[in-house]
Amino acid sequence: MLSPLLLAAARSRRVRSLVTGFPLSRGVVDRFVAGEDLGGAVAAVRELAGDGLAVTLDHLGEDTLDRAQAERTRDAYLELFAALEGWDAEASVKLSALGLAVDRGLVLENARSVCEAAELAGMTVTVDMEDHTTVDATLEVVRQLRVDFPWVGVAIQAMLRRSEGDLRELAGSRVRLVKGAYAEPESVAYGSRREIDRAYVRALRLLMRGDGYPMVATHDPRMIEIALELARGREPGSYEFQMLYGIRAAEQRRLVGAGERVRVYVPYGADWYGYFMRRLAERPANLVFFLRSFV
Numbered sequence: 001m002l003s004p005l006l007l008a009a010a011r012s013r014r015v016r017s018l019v020t021g022f023p024l025s026r027g028v029v030d031r032f033v034a035g036e037d038l039g040g041a042v043a044a045v046r047e048l049a050g051d052g053l054a055v056t057l058d059h060l061g062e063d064t065l066d067r068a069q070a071e072r073t074r075d076a077y078l079e080l081f082a083a084l085e086g087w088d089a090e091a092s093v094k095l096s097a098l099g100l101a102v103d104r105g106l107v108l109e110n111a112r113s114v115c116e117a118a119e120l121a122g123m124t125v126t127v128d129m130e131d132h133t134t135v136d137a138t139l140e141v142v143r144q145l146r147v148d149f150p151w152v153g154v155a156i157q158a159m160l161r162r163s164e165g166d167l168r169e170l171a172g173s174r175v176r177l178v179k180g181a182y183a184e185p186e187s188v189a190y191g192s193r194r195e196i197d198r199a200y201v202r203a204l205r206l207l208m209r210g211d212g213y214p215m216v217a218t219h220d221p222r223m224i225e226i227a228l229e230l231a232r233g234r235e236p237g238s239y240e241f242q243m244l245y246g247i248r249a250a251e252q253r254r255l256v257g258a259g260e261r262v263r264v265y266v267p268y269g270a271d272w273y274g275y276f277m278r279r280l281a282e283r284p285a286n287l288v289f290f291l292r293s294f295v
Contacts, residue, residue, distance in 0.1 A: 031246040033060070034268045038076075041268035042083055044245065052256045053264050054088040056126060056242070060269035061097040067106060070099030074110040076269070081121040090124040092155075092265060095138055108141055115149045126153035126174065126215070131182040132160055132189065139166065146173070153215065157182075158200040159189045167206045176215040176242060177203050197223070204230055208239070215263070217242040219251070228260075237261060 034044035045055050059076045061069075077091055091114065098110040111127075118125045127142050129135065138154070145152045153174030156163050160180065167175065179196050180189065190196045200223060207214035208230040216227045216239065224241065231239055240261040243252050255262050 032244070032267070034245055034266050036268065036270045038079060038083055038268070041080070041266060044266050044268070045084060045087060045089060048264050048266070049087065051253055053252060053262055054090075054240070055264050055266050056090045056092045057084075058092040058094070058128070058265065058267040059097075060267050061271040062094045062130065063096050063101065064099055065101055067099060067102055070097065070102060070106060070110055073097045074113055077114045078117045081117045081123060084123065085121040087123075090126060090153075090263075091118060092126050092128050094128045094130060095141055096130055096134065100134065100137060100141075104137070104141075108144060111141060111145055112148075115145055115152060119149065124151050124153065124174070125149070126155060126176055129155040129157055129178075132184050135160070135162070135166070139169075153213075155217070156203065157189075158203045159184065159196045161188055161190065163199070163203060164206065167203055170212070171210050172212045174213040174215065175207060176217050177207060178217045179220075201226055208234065214239040215242050216240070217265070219243055219248045221251075224251075224255075 034040045041057055045057070048055055057080060059073060059080065061073050064070045064073065077093065080091060093111065093114060095107050095111065098114070099106040115125050127138060127145075129138060142152060142154045151174060153176060154170065155176040155178055156166055156170070157178055157180035177200065179200055190199055197220075200218070204214070204216065204223070204227055207216075208227070214227075214231075216224070218224060218227075218241075227239075227241070236259075240263055241255055242263045242265055245264050245266045252262050252264060
């Protein structure tokens with residue numbers, strides 16, 4: 001019941017101003033966001049690397065409607081690559097932050113600049129997926145990027161009814177499989193947890209049977225066990241698990257100890273509000289943590 005309200009609040013300017021202006025918010029957000037600047041992100045990378053964890057970094061920001069802001073986001077990624085050259089790291093990029101709603105030529109130009117810098121630094125890029133209205137545009141940009149950068153990955157949301165078809169078209173690619181964190185209409189997305197779980201397992205089967213590189217992004221213990229079972233027979237290092245910074249840290253380290261490759265999604269930056277609200281909507285435990293901290 002609360003999830004749709006929290007997801008709606010993620011795009012409310014009024015709620016944004018209330019939450020971001022509340023003095024205690026910053027301390028609670030620190031559990032899920034590795035600081036507001038690059039220094040915080042680098043510190044988090046060093047700590048995680050010490051535990052054998054790889055990372056993917058997301059410079060927070062989305063729904064950019066300003067060309068200058070899109071270019072500042074691009075530059076933030078270029079600075080990130082320069083700081084992390086040589087680390088087991090990649091970047092996660094939202095195309096809306098690079099100007100998807102401003103100009104298609106601009107977003108492709110910015111995304112290409114990010115990929116070029118990543119390649120020079122020996123790193124990779126995965127394009128995040130946003131709400132269903134952006135899927136076609138996102139996949140088209142990814143297709144164009146992969147002409148010159150075939151290693152570019154993309155996130156696919158199992159909750160969308162179209163996703164199994166998209167996965168078949170992405171055969172051989174790096175794909176991050178997520179359940180989905182946006183409020184979507186029933187016409188385009190599965191609504192119940194049971195339906196979404198079943199869709200996730202079907203997508204896992206497609207990925208594990210293919211010759212691409214599955215990135216299993218989940219904190220769900222049952223999905224992790226199913227993924228491990230489906231991965232039997234695959235070459236070591238031909239897939240990985242991904243989890244969010246600040247969530248199920250003990251499980252991340254348990255999997256590493258069992259010989260699995262685990263990558264932590266590390267967000268950083270001042271524009272943390274939308275990301276934070278979606279994390280609260282995903283799991284009741286996150287919301288309970290948030291409210292207890294305020295109390």
